[in-house]
Each structure stands twice: as structure tokens, then as C-alpha cells.
Amino acid sequence: MSHSHNVTHEGESHGSYGSYITGFILAVILTVAAFAVVVTKAFDFWTTLVVVSALAVVQIVVHVVFFLHMNTSSKQRWNLMTFILTVLSVLIIVAGTLFVMWNTQMHMMSR
Structure with missing residues (x-):
């Protein structure tokens, strides 16, 4: 079995190291972006709430795609x-x- 692609007994793919690294980097970027929006106080309260919520939804999608490997x-x-x-x-x-x-x-x- 190759180290770059993990497969279960049922033949389901569980991603590669590259997809895990990509997901991790995206998750870190989204977390830092949300933190920066709050710390810098660049927006008013409601805009900050919307931006952080949007970043949270994008992060959920990143986790579902890159770590839970859900697709269509x-x-x-x-x-x-x-x-x-x-x-x-x-x-x-x-x-x-x-x-x-x-x-x-x-x-x-x-x-």
C-alpha cells in the first residue's frame, strides 16, 4: 500500500497526505483570519459577526471535504x-x- 493514499477493505478512499496538509493549511488560514478580524476591530460589531460566521461556515466545509472526505x-x-x-x-x-x-x-x- 502506498503512503500517499489510504484505502480501507471496502475500497473507500481516505485521502492522501497532500489533502490532509491542504486541509490543515486552509483551516489554519481561516482560523487566523477570524482571529485577525476580531483582534484588529476592523469592522463594526454586526459586520464582524457576519464575517466570522462566514469564515466558520467555510471552515466547516473545509473540514467536511478534507478531513471527513465527504463528496458528491x-x-x-x-x-x-x-x-x-x-x-x-x-x-x-x-x-x-x-x-x-x-x-x-x-x-x-x-x-
Whole structure:
């Protein structure tokens, strides 16, 4: 077996050293960028929040692609569908929680 490409008994690819290094470098760059945006105070609060959130989403994609090796191939279809369902469930729970908290706060502050 070659050191540059790991394969399981089922024949699934687990990436190469180059893809791990690329993912690591991208993750470090995104982390440093988010840190720099906050430390330098280059933007106002809401813009900083949006930029850091966008960088976080990009970092999630980097981790999913380079470390979890999810892609759109037919072998990964069920893993990808399960991941998308999980993300949608978390988004619904977080959005619902934020809505309930905001709604409760608005009704309690109006008294």
C-alpha cells in the first residue's frame, strides 16, 4: 500500500497526505483570519459577526471535504444525505430556540 493514499477493505478512499496538509493549511488560514478580524476591530460589531460566521461556515466545509472526505460521489450519497439532514435539524432547533427566546423577551419587556 502506498503512503500517499489510504484505502480501507471496502475500497473507500481516505485521502492522501497532500489533502490532509491542504486541509490543515486552509483551516489554519481561516482560523487566523477570524482571529485577525476580531483582534484588529476592523469592522463594526454586526459586520464582524457576519464575517466570522462566514469564515466558520467555510471552515466547516473545509473540514467536511478534507478531513471527513465527504463528496458528491455515489458511494458517499448516504453519508452526505445524513449529514445534510443533521445540519437541517440543528438549524431548525437553533432557529426555533432563538425565535422562542426573542419572542419571550419581547413579550416580557412590553409589560
